[in-house]
Amino acid sequence: xxxxxxxxxxxxxxxxxxxxxxxxxxxxxxxxxxxxxxxxxxxxxxxxxxxxxxxxxxxxxxxxxxxxxxxxxxxxxxxxxxxxxxxxxxxxxxxxxxxxxxxxxxxxxxxxxxxxxxxxxxxxxxxxxxxxxxxxxxxxxxxxxxxxxxxxxxxxxxxxxxxxxxxxxxxxxxxxxxxxxxxxxxxxxxxxxxxxxxxxxxxxxx
Numbered sequence: 001x002x003x004x005x006x007x008x009x010x011x012x013x014x015x016x017x018x019x020x021x022x023x024x025x026x027x028x029x030x031x032x033x034x035x036x037x038x039x040x041x042x043x044x045x046x047x048x049x050x051x052x053x054x055x056x057x058x059x060x061x062x063x064x065x066x067x068x069x070x071x072x073x074x075x076x077x078x079x080x081x082x083x084x085x086x087x088x089x090x091x092x093x094x095x096x097x098x099x100x101x102x103x104x105x106x107x108x109x110x111x112x113x114x115x116x117x118x119x120x121x122x123x124x125x126x127x128x129x130x131x132x133x134x135x136x137x138x139x140x141x142x143x144x145x146x147x148x149x150x151x152x153x154x155x156x157x158x159x160x161x162x163x164x165x166x167x168x169x170x171x172x173x174x175x176x177x178x179x180x181x182x183x184x185x186x187x188x189x190x191x192x193x194x195x196x197x198x199x200x201x202x203x204x205x206x
Contacts, residue, residue, distance in 0.1 A: 004073045008090070009066050015094035016062035019101035023054035030054070030108040038115045044107075053104055061097040068093065088133060092126065117178040123193075124174035131167025134160050170195065 023030075027050075034053040035044030048056075069090055099122055106113050137160055139153040150156040170193070177188040 004070055009069045012065050012069065012091065012094045013062040016065055016097045017058050019098055019105075020055060020058055022102070022105055026105055026109060027054070030105070034104060034108045036104060042114055042116050050108075053108075058097060058101060061093055065093040065097075088129060096122075120178050121175055124171040127167045127171030127174060129171075131164045131169075131171060134164035134167060166195075 030050055032050050033047045034050055035046070036048045036053055036057070037044070037046035039045045072087075072090060099118070103113055103115055103118060107115075135157075139156050150159055173188075174193075180188055
């Protein structure tokens with residue numbers, strides 16, 4: 001059985017917990033109730049106690065990160081070597097934790113932050129990175145990780161290349177959507193995510 005990469009798990013979990021230092025630094029300046037969720041109009045619609053927002057949420061994401069990494073490592077042992085872009089996604093939770101935690105602190109301090117635009121830019125960059133690494137996946141690495149898998153390597157290369165371009169273009173358009181204000185921008189971003197997702201399903205089942 002493949003050995004679980006505990007060094008990576010510990011390091012990334014520490015990244016999830018690292019923002020707590022920022023929370024401790026601004027602890028006295030932050031309100032007792034902090035916004036932790038926003039609607040499409042960039043208005044807070046859910047709050048939590050300061051202690052839960054500063055300490056509880058990072059601990060939850062650290063546990064989630066450990067769980068996802070362990071499951072991925074076990075799956076890699078059973079299905080074979082995971083594609084590189086899958087390994088890159090193991091950094092997703094720590095990065096999201098740092099981003100959301102920082103936004104929570106800034107908003108708690110009374111700073112004006114357009115959460116929707118920041119999150120949209122982040123998602124766009126994630127799509128671009130994924131799209132860049134998708135075409136580099138080999139047919140051998142895809143076996144056991146993509147199901148159903150195209151019958152020939154030529155078909156697989158065509159599928160993964162189109163998906164890669166779609167993710168990159170979708171990511172660029174998402175970032176461009178920040179210039180569309182309000183609900184229209186939010187709907188545009190969701191629409192782009194939906195199109196890329198449906199295209200992935202189409203090529204998988206085709």
